[in-house]
Amino acid sequence: MAKLDALYVQLAEEIRRMIEGGIFKPGERLPSVRALSRAKHVSIPTATACYQYLEDQGLVRVRPQSGYFVAGPELAGPPASTRTADYAHIIERTLDGENATQYDTAVQDDAFFPVHRLSLIMSELLRHDPGMLGRSTLALGDLGLRTQIARRLVNWNCVIDPEELVITNGGLEAINLCLRALTRPGDTVVVESPAYYGFLNLIDTCGLKLVEIPCSPQSGMDLDVLRQVLAQQPVKACLMSTSVSNPLGVTLALDAKRRLLAELAAKGIPLIEDATFADLHYAGPPPAAQSLDPEGNVILCASLTKTLAPGFRLGWVHPGRYMKQVRSLKRILSGDQPEILQRTLAIYLENGGYERHLRKARTELKARLAVTLESVQRRFPEGSGWTAPSGGFLLWVELARAFEVDFVQAAALGLGLRIAPGRIFSASGQFERHLRLNFAQADTSRLTASLESFGDAIRGHQGFPAASVERY
């Protein structure tokens, strides 16, 4: 039973008065535990106890990975959030300048890729046709490459005419083109949460508002919340990775893909489906949502940067009914991708043993996941949790409390680990206790040793000092 003079109860009563006075409205997100602790000069446990008390009183509801919301009949989805200065700064540090390697990007060690075979194909092509380097081509992409991609898409249950594909500068450009074709600045899009920070950056640079829909590590996007959000405000597009997302590694079940399509179709909202990691699903690629969509409401995007050749930066999009806009934007923004790269990949995909390469990669990554989980389980601080991904090479770890980004970064760097702080996967300051580990860097024994030393370092660090958001 709560002591009425306890600090957390006093704080809870203060928040109750604010709710009753309409300062926080039903359905609205309350300040995060960290923000509350800072604003009221109380400890994190006191702020947490305050919210738990309010939850027991039925005044507040918690949404996993989203935070605390004012309860009420009209409990809404998470409000549209814009990026905070804090967030922008972390992303900058992630990608720019001399700190560029300090956080991780989702790329494997180059030993994962058939680089020798690719280089042989490329040399042979250039020997026969060096003029390729002096030509420029049209913006849709090499038809040979588009044909090979279309041929492989039957593995995702998709039947697509090569003429309907556009080759892009990686998956990011594919998504950028889609967002620009479907929206105007000021429009709102919905994304999964946590989401790949590249999506958040693109949404930001397109001048769009964003609503983050919470995702469960097991089943993916909370479709009830999605429905509430769609009922409450106009949304122009939904962007999500339906198979092997980043950072959760979650794959939507077929029924969930069907329901997602139905919810969006009911409001006439297109889905930008990113399937960049789909081929790295440990059980083989699942059907794409695009293949389940009778309405032509899905734009499918993917990339060969995670499976075949990060250095080539080749991705693609099937824009469907938005072909005219996407093609025109591609010409305006960047023109065609280099012919030599496209033709090299086309030849490799046709007869280079891509399926064998993928099978090997999946087996290797699955084995690495097992050793990574063992190390995390054995040596990370008590109270840590994690989400076993359905594929790929990224592990989403939750520590028992928020941590100092600089400290974790320094500890990881010293050990050669590729770790990204959870905060960069949300535009609204969530995931302060999360880390994304890349387990496709370094060989297995080095990875295990580094992870265990990293676990020891953070365990020994006084339960990690709380992160100070103001510093970024």
Ligand SMILES: Cc1ncc(COP(=O)(O)O)c(C=O)c1O
């Ligand atoms: C989920 C997801 N989609 C798309 C991309 C973009 O890939 P690319 O490097 O081909 O632009 C990434 C890159 O990390 C990603 O994680």
